Amino acid sequence: MRGNVLVIPIEDSIIYVEPVYITTSNQAAVPEVKRIIVAYGDKVVMRETLAECLDALFGKGNESENTDEQPVPDEGETTFVPDTSKNAVDAYDRMQQAFKAGDWAEFGEAMEDLGLAIESLR
Secondary structure (H helix, E strand, C coil): CECCCEEEEECCEEEEEEEEEECCCCCCCCCEEEEEEEEECCEEEEECCHHHHHHHHHCCCCCCCCCCCCCCCCCCCCCCCHHHHHHHHHHHHHHHHHHHHCCHHHHHHHHHHHHHHHHHHC
């Protein structure tokens, strides 16, 4: 079952986040998030976690495969902050909880935090 699409504006662009749930025939059971779909620009990814989606879209930052050498960013380019994807995931989780609880003030704050975390990934 697909969840609600979250449309998150970030400066002059938009990122879309949609959870995909697995459900059972038991009406009392709470659906479980199995995948996350994230779209940014012309890229769409689906992974098990929001962090994996963000890594797929924006790269893993300063991690280099098979080398200890760190890449040097181009002038004006910001480097990936490792805690940023965790901050984005935490904000997304807070958004989900606030949505379920109907706490729209917390939902808005968490959405703003998610936007800031994603913006810092750019």
